[in-house]
Amino acid sequence: MAYKDAPTRAVSVDGVDFVYRQLGPEGGVPVLLLNHLAAVLDNWDPRVVDGLAAKHRVITFDNRGVGASGGSTPETIEAMTHDAIAFIQALGLEQVDLLGFSMGGFISQRIAQEEPRLVRKIILAGTGPAGGEGIDKVTAVTLQGIVRGALTFQDPKQSLFFTRTANGRQAGREFLQRLKEREEGRDKAMSLRAFRAQLKAIRRWGRQEPADLSTITHPVLVANGDSDRMVPSRNTVALAERLPNSEFIPLYPDAGHGGIFQYHEEFVRKALEFLTP
Amino acid sequence: MAYKDAPTRAVSVDGVDFVYRQLGPEGGVPVLLLNHLAAVLDNWDPRVVDGLAAKHRVITFDNRGVGASGGSTPETIEAMTHDAIAFIQALGLEQVDLLGFSMGGFISQRIAQEEPRLVRKIILAGTGPAGGEGIDKVTAVTLQGIVRGALTFQDPKQSLFFTRTANGRQAGREFLQRLKEREEGRDKAMSLRAFRAQLKAIRRWGRQEPADLSTITHPVLVANGDSDRMVPSRNTVALAERLPNSEFIPLYPDAGHGGIFQYHEEFVRKALEFLTP
Numbered sequence: 245m246a247y248k249d250a251p252t253r254a255v256s257v258d259g260v261d262f263v264y265r266q267l268g269p270e271g272g273v274p275v276l277l278l279n280h281l282a283a284v285l286d287n288w289d290p291r292v293v294d295g296l297a298a299k300h301r302v303i304t305f306d307n308r309g310v311g312a313s314g315g316s317t318p319e320t321i322e323a324m325t326h327d328a329i330a331f332i333q334a335l336g337l338e339q340v341d342l343l344g345f346s347m348g349g350f351i352s353q354r355i356a357q358e359e360p361r362l363v364r365k366i367i368l369a370g371t372g373p374a375g376g377e378g379i380d381k382v383t384a385v386t387l388q389g390i391v392r393g394a395l396t397f398q399d400p401k402q403s404l405f406f407t408r409t410a411n412g413r414q415a416g417r418e419f420l421q422r423l424k425e426r427e428e429g430r431d432k433a434m435s436l437r438a439f440r441a442q443l444k445a446i447r448r449w450g451r452q453e454p455a456d457l458s459t460i461t462h463p464v465l466v467a468n469g470d471s472d473r474m475v476p477s478r479n480t481v482a483l484a485e486r487l488p489n490s491e492f493i494p495l496y497p498d499a500g501h502g503g504i505f506q507y508h509e510e511f512v513r514k515a516l517e518f519l520t521p
Numbered sequence: 522m523a524y525k526d527a528p529t530r531a532v533s534v535d536g537v538d539f540v541y542r543q544l545g546p547e548g549g550v551p552v553l554l555l556n557h558l559a560a561v562l563d564n565w566d567p568r569v570v571d572g573l574a575a576k577h578r579v580i581t582f583d584n585r586g587v588g589a590s591g592g593s594t595p596e597t598i599e600a601m602t603h604d605a606i607a608f609i610q611a612l613g614l615e616q617v618d619l620l621g622f623s624m625g626g627f628i629s630q631r632i633a634q635e636e637p638r639l640v641r642k643i644i645l646a647g648t649g650p651a652g653g654e655g656i657d658k659v660t661a662v663t664l665q666g667i668v669r670g671a672l673t674f675q676d677p678k679q680s681l682f683f684t685r686t687a688n689g690r691q692a693g694r695e696f697l698q699r700l701k702e703r704e705e706g707r708d709k710a711m712s713l714r715a716f717r718a719q720l721k722a723i724r725r726w727g728r729q730e731p732a733d734l735s736t737i738t739h740p741v742l743v744a745n746g747d748s749d750r751m752v753p754s755r756n757t758v759a760l761a762e763r764l765p766n767s768e769f770i771p772l773y774p775d776a777g778h779g780g781i782f783q784y785h786e787e788f789v790r791k792a793l794e795f796l797t798p
Contacts (some may be wrong), residue, residue, distance in 0.1 A: 282671070282672055387664075387668070388713065390667055390668055390671045391664070391667055391713060391716065392713060393671060394559070394667045394670060394671075394676075394677045395559055395710050395711040395712075395713070395716060396710040396711075397676070397700075397710075399671075399674070400671045423674075433672050433673040433674075434672040434673075435672075436665065436668060436669060436672070439668065439672060
């Protein structure tokens with residue numbers, strides 16, 4: 245089954261329905277995908293999800309208040325972390341691998357620190373540590389990108405996730421087309437309220453004291469484009485340097501925040517290697 | 522010639538190039554179109570331009586700093602008015618009719634007050650008087666609409682210009698398709714800087730003391746949708762009541778700020794009647 249056809253299910257988390265989709269073979273440790281600011285289930289690149297699902301059970305979900313999930317989105321990464329842990333437990337999973345993209349990478353780091361045994365391996369993409377350089381500017385960069393998108397008749401992810409070279413523009417157009425492949429049963433749109441709450445949470449994360457990452461002893465694979473304007477690429481380098489058991493994919497050239505989507509073939513190949521038990 | 526094929530020309534206004542397009546028969550009083558916030562030449566509904574150009578010479582232009590026009594967009598409606606007057610004079614026109622949409626309607630009112638003899642007749646659509654109710658909230662409404670657009674994978678004009686009924690959504694989709702009809706020689710995108718300057722100018726216009734409209738003695742045709750969220754529809758009613766020589770088109774039903782685009786056939790018919798010498 246392809247991600248574009250995966251049914252949207254719901255599970256009750258402390259009395260609130262969280263929606264999710266899953267696909268790929270049963271057995272083994274499933275891979276939980278944690279998504280970016282303003283993203284719902286339909287924001288995952290189907291090539292990345294399908295690529296990982298060729299070998300692993302893959303689960304995508306909407307955290308509290310996001311898309312079709314119930315409740316109100318909290319205003320801290322810590323509270324989002326508790327919700328994500330409760331979701332994993334509600335599915336009855338004993339251990340998961342994590343793929344955290346951008347804000348989802350912040351949550352992944354916190355899950356690993358709070359419930360280290362719940363996690364086997366972690367992939368961090370387009371993300372950074374608490375207190376990481378420039379992360380507190382995500383709100384300004386995002387709003388500017390959204391307005392620029394409106395003024396140029398294009399999706400804001402074009403300028404926020406990709407470089408402005410001919411190559412980057414083409415990669416952006418292809419990515420945006422892939423996000424439309426699912427025609428039936430699309431997720432509910434993000435609400436303004438949830439978006440604002442996430443922006444606050446990200447700003448707080450960016451303003452925290454630098455976190456001690458030496459406590460995350462899991463194997464971690466770190467990836468990004470070389471020109472990320474949202475979570476500046478030097479944060480990816482900082483993660484690789486400060487995580488004691490990390491593997492660093494050289495920054496994808498001429499690629500921005502959406503580097504793993506632009507280089508989805510290379511990324512999936514590397515991720516499958518890394519996740520092999 | 523159709524608007525989508527009209528070449529973009531430039532004229533020097535005090536040493537700065539202003540871009541414009543013109544079409545329709547020579548002779549008679551030309552109709553100058555004054556555009557809305559964040560709009561460039563390609564934001565005019567080709568059905569409205571072509572409809573008017575069947576009988577009149579029609580001129581669209583980018584005011585200072587907008588789209589491909591040079592210079593910096595000023596932060597007051599008054600300064601935009603002076604630029605528009607200088608543009609009319611640079612084209613060597615002795616008298617014009619005005620179609621002012623939204624912010625372009627603000628400028629049209631000021632042109633009529635500052636240079637009454639330069640103007641023969643005026644059409645005001647989706648607009649309101651200085652100090653009009655709710656006009657100072659355009660910034661908040663617009664930014665919210667832009668963010669909502671980004672979160673719902675759609676052009677912000679869908680929710681800002683049209684109602685959310687099935688009918689309104691369909692009209693919005695059709696309008697947005699029409700804006701893409703021109704494929705070659707499209708205008709330069711609006712800059713963030715020009716957009717911000719226009720937002721300031723609109724907020725100031727909304728906060729001014731109510732203007733004395735009794736000095737505008739020109740024939741004026743007033744139109745809007747019945748559910749305008751950007752320049753609330755009661756402003757259209759106020760214009761009709763306070764302009765001494767006005768004709769009021771009953772508010773278009775189930776239509777928003779983009780009412781004249783949604784009802785382009787009815788609007789063009791009425792406008793041509795009104796403009797007949």
